[in-house]
Every structure is written in C-alpha cells, then in structure tokens.
Amino acid sequence: MTARIQAYFDEATNSVSYLVADPATGTAAIIDPVLGFDVVSGKVDSEAADRILADAAGSGFKIDWTLETHVHADHLSAGNHVRERTGAKLCAGAAIRKVQEVFGPKFEAIDLKPDGGDFDRLLQDGDRLPLGELEVEVVATPGHTPDCVSYRVGDAVFVGDTMFMPDYGTARCDFPGGDARQLYRSMQRILSLPRETRLFMCHDYKAPGREVFAWETTVGEQLDRNVHIGGGVGEDDYVAMRMGRDATLKVPKLLYPAIQVNIRGGRLPPADLNGVSYLKLPLTIS
Numbered sequence: 001m002t003a004r005i006q007a008y009f010d011e012a013t014n015s016v017s018y019l020v021a022d023p024a025t026g027t028a029a030i031i032d033p034v035l036g037f038d039v040v041s042g043k044v045d046s047e048a049a050d051r052i053l054a055d056a057a058g059s060g061f062k063i064d065w066t067l068e069t070h071v072h073a074d075h076l077s078a079g080n081h082v083r084e085r086t087g088a089k090l091c092a093g094a095a096i097r098k099v100q101e102v103f104g105p106k107f108e109a110i111d112l113k114p115d116g117g118d119f120d121r122l123l124q125d126g127d128r129l130p131l132g133e134l135e136v137e138v139v140a141t142p143g144h145t146p147d148c149v150s151y152r153v154g155d156a157v158f159v160g161d162t163m164f165m166p167d168y169g170t171a172r173c174d175f176p177g178g179d180a181r182q183l184y185r186s187m188q189r190i191l192s193l194p195r196e197t198r199l200f201m202c203h204d205y206k207a208p209g210r211e212v213f214a215w216e217t218t219v220g221e222q223l224d225r226n227v228h229i230g231g232g233v234g235e236d237d238y239v240a241m242r243m244g245r246d247a248t249l250k251v252p253k254l255l256y257p258a259i260q261v262n263i264r265g266g267r268l269p270p271a272d273l274n275g276v277s278y279l280k281l282p283l284t285i286s
Helices: 047-058 079-086 096-106 180-191 219-225 235-246 255-262
Strands: 004-010 015-021 027-031 034-037 062-067 089-093 121-123 128-131 134-140 149-153 156-158 198-200 216-218
Touching: 004 047, 015 047, 015 156, 027 047, 027 128, 034 047, 047 079, 062 079, 062 128, 079 089, 134 180, 180 219, 180 235, 216 219
Parallel strands: 027 062, 062 089, 089 121, 156 198
Antiparallel strands: 004 015, 015 027, 128 134, 134 149, 149 156, 198 216
16 A cells, blocks of 8 residues: 655745655654744744644544654754644654764753653664554665664655755765765665655755756656766765865754754753743854
C-alpha cells in the first residue's frame, strides 16, 4: 500500500513539511513542521503547523510521530507544538546530541535535558517505526549536519537537507560537524535506490529560470540532472566544488534563533523572571 503524502510549503522560510499517512488505518506522521517567526517583532506563531493538524483531523488521521530530519538552521521547529497538541512522539537522529554539545554551551542552554531527552526517541540508522500497516525506515544521511536522517516510506524518501531539486543542487556543509565528503557518501546511499524512487525535498528556492516552487523528484532525475552530483560526478570533485561554494555563502538569517529552539525540539527557551522568553545573539567585534 502507498502512503498518502501531503506537502505544505512555507514560503517565508522556503521549507516544506509533510503529512504522511497510512490510508488503511489513518495512522500518520508529520515531518519537519514549521513555527512562524518574525525576527523583527519576535512574534512566534503556529499557523503553518496548525494547518497540517487541521487537515489531519479533517481526514480522521491520528498523528503518532513527529519526525525531524535534522536541527534546521533556517526555520523554527514546531515539533514540540505538535507533540503537545497530539501526543505524537517527537523523534530525531541520535547524533543530535553532538549538535546540542556544540550549541548548548554557546547559548547557555542549561535547560537542555540530558542525553537528548528533549526528544522522545533518538533514531539510529536502520530503525523502523510502525505507521499503521506501513513503516518508516530511518536512513542516516549525515554531512549537511551530523544528525541528518532521511525517512523512507515505501517508494518515497524524505531527504531533509541532503539534496535539493536537480536544478538547484545539494546542501551546504559548513556548519559545525558538517562534512562534504560525508554528505557525498550519504547521497550515494539515497541514489542507489531504484530510479523510480520518489524523493521529497525539505526546501526549495526556485533555481534560475524556474518560476514555480517544487519539492518532488526521483532518484533517476537526480542521477541524470542534478547540477552538483548528476552525471556521475566523483567524490573528490564534488568535495572541491562544495567546499569552494560554501566559502561564498552567507549565514542563514534565522540561524541563531532556529538553533536555540531546535536543539530543544521546538521548545522556546525558558522564560526569564518577567515571564518572557528571550533568544540570544552572539556578537563578534571585527
């Protein structure tokens, strides 16, 4: 049986969330839900995630899992919000502990629970999660970040930030713990699947010459046309390209807010004595 998949594009962050359900039982998972965040006013909202929850309720789906592909640097996770609303188990790759070890001290996140405890389950490569009569297979795909995982459900794979649409290429690897060589090998795991395997992206930015957003492609299309790895590009050539390109990229505008929330599983930092939560911005004097 094929999973029912509904994509939700958040244009403010160029992010894509997914509602994935077993039609036979109504058991469902939400992948990479997004919180709205206005960096100027500090306003946080759950409108995007609530839309998914409303659609799930309207279809009679029961959300069992909230699945993060990695600690995102470009949007705030609504994982904790979904958990609070539905009781769904919040999951992430086990290497998220490495990300917490790097960024927890940087932002004095002393409220982080020990051993990744802000998440209900830390996932290892090869783990399988029941989804009604279907199952979700966990595929470790580090490289963009050390905690990156992809999720395979039947003939569909949700690849997180390993790669983008063929005309846009692949993900950067210059965050702490990132590794272009590791990303190349992770992508080869995905691209070794049958050519007709459907791949669902976590982001889209409309490559030059394309006027519409897109987030679904196939293994075959990536092998043939991906501008960074298509046509049999070798590992050394890819690593040289990726490292050179990364050196020219700007820091994502929501990097610091996103990291502080996402290492907590979508939970905001604890409120100060005045009852208000604050995000920290490390300053660099040049």
